[in-house]
Amino acid sequence: MKLIRFGSPGREKPGMMDGEGNRRDLSASFKDWDRDFFQAGGMAQLAPFADRLADMPVVPASERWAACIARPGKVICIGLNYIDHAREATMEIPSEPIVFQKGANTVVGPFDPIIIPRNSAKTDWEVEMAVVIGSDLRYLSSPAEALQGIAGYCLANDVSERSFQLERGGQWTKGKCCDNFCPLGPYLVTPEAMRACPDPVLKLSVNGDTMQYGSTVDMLFKTDFIIHYLSQFMTLEAGDLVLTGTPPGVGMGRNPPRYLKVGDRVELDGAILGNQRQVCIPA
Numbered sequence: 001m002k003l004i005r006f007g008s009p010g011r012e013k014p015g016m017m018d019g020e021g022n023r024r025d026l027s028a029s030f031k032d033w034d035r036d037f038f039q040a041g042g043m044a045q046l047a048p049f050a051d052r053l054a055d056m057p058v059v060p061a062s063e064r065w066a067a068c069i070a071r072p073g074k075v076i077c078i079g080l081n082y083i084d085h086a087r088e089a090t091m092e093i094p095s096e097p098i099v100f101q102k103g104a105n106t107v108v109g110p111f112d113p114i115i116i117p118r119n120s121a122k123t124d125w126e127v128e129m130a131v132v133i134g135s136d137l138r139y140l141s142s143p144a145e146a147l148q149g150i151a152g153y154c155l156a157n158d159v160s161e162r163s164f165q166l167e168r169g170g171q172w173t174k175g176k177c178c179d180n181f182c183p184l185g186p187y188l189v190t191p192e193a194m195r196a197c198p199d200p201v202l203k204l205s206v207n208g209d210t211m212q213y214g215s216t217v218d219m220l221f222k223t224d225f226i227i228h229y230l231s232q233f234m235t236l237e238a239g240d241l242v243l244t245g246t247p248p249g250v251g252m253g254r255n256p257p258r259y260l261k262v263g264d265r266v267e268l269d270g271a272i273l274g275n276q277r278q279v280c281i282p283a
Contacts, residue, residue: 001189001192002017002187002190003016003017003033003069003152003188003190004016004065004185005065005066005067006023006064007064008283009066012066012067013026013027013034013156014026015048016053016056016218019053019224022057022059023058023223024058024059025058025059026164027198028047031238033068034071034239037239038126038133038134038151039237041135049271062110064111065186066109066185067107067108068185068188069188071104072090074101074131074237075102075104075106075182076099076101076163076230076232076240076241076243077158077236077242077244078226079097079157080093080220081097081219081220084160084218085246085249086246087248088248088249089253092107097225099233101173101183102171102177102243103140106177106180107182107184108180108184109180109184110183110268111186111278112180112183113180113281114180114266114281115261115281115282116261116262116280116281116283118162121158122251122257123159123259123260123280124159124162124250125204125211125260125266126261127155127202127212127247128243128244128245129155129273130153130155130184131223131240132151132152132153132154132188132239133151133227133240133241134238135149136235137227137231138235139231140228142228143228144268145228146224146225147276151191152187152189152190153188154184154185154254155196155202155270156182156243157204158182159178159180159190160176160181160250161174161175161181163246165177184241184275189272193272194272197272198270200273201270201271202216202246202268202271203270204249204269205266206251206264206265207265207269208265212247212248212250213249219245222279223244231240238273250280261280262282264279266278
């Protein structure tokens with residue numbers, strides 16, 4: 001199954017993709033794909049609807065694609081999780097996951113614009129596979145147990161302002177939490193559907209030029225390990241979002257560096273995870 005959300009900001013509704021590529025409106029039966037839905041075991045309630053999507057209203061093509069889940073409680077990110085990305089960033093290969101957070105209000109739709117912040121000269125791109133937590137998880141006993149707590153997978157762009165992140169003192173937070181810095185979706189791919197493509201290839205281009213190309217098979221720390229690891233430090237709540245790291249090819253790592261500017265077009269491809277497209281606009 002592939003879950004979607006649609007509608008204008010603040011008025012999003014839940015839906016699902018059918019086998020013909022249409023978005024179907026499930027808002028008559030579900031409030032939203034949010035913490036309450038996941039924590040109440042909502043994923044188990046979806047199967048009957050998947051079998052009769054033809055009876056559900058088609059979402060008009062003009063409706064905005066929203067982020068595939070409602071605003072999460074937390075957005076946890078893993079840094080330097082591809083060896084070649086760590087090398088291009090001239091940073092040490094981590095012995096444990098590097099953990100940081102993005103603000104939950106950075107999460108927007110997959111085709112919403114990237115907003116170049118005021119005083120920014122180094123806004124960068126990062127295509128990533130994201131994981132949505134399906135139930136509250138704390139002190140998991142093993143990585144295998146972590147897999148049972150995953151609601152699904154989706155495509156994300158961990159947009160980053162490198163001068164804010166690395167040159168302005170303190171932690172990475174300032175460079176990760178600007179408005180619209182986490183386009184998400186277009187859909188949430190459930191674990192059973194993900195088995196058809198367990199290690200999707202992630203691609204990103206800017207103005208038609210390929211910048212990133214890498215497979216999640218090359219992640220230093222795998223998804224099950226990441227979720228188990230994080231649960232030793234914090235409670236992962238249902239509906240939380242975990243970004244698993246980016247492959248090489250970010251603007252900061254190019255020679256010379258290349259950063260986003262107003263008018264640039266960014267396109268992401270995540271195989272089974274779908275596609276994103278953003279245009280850069282000024283704050």
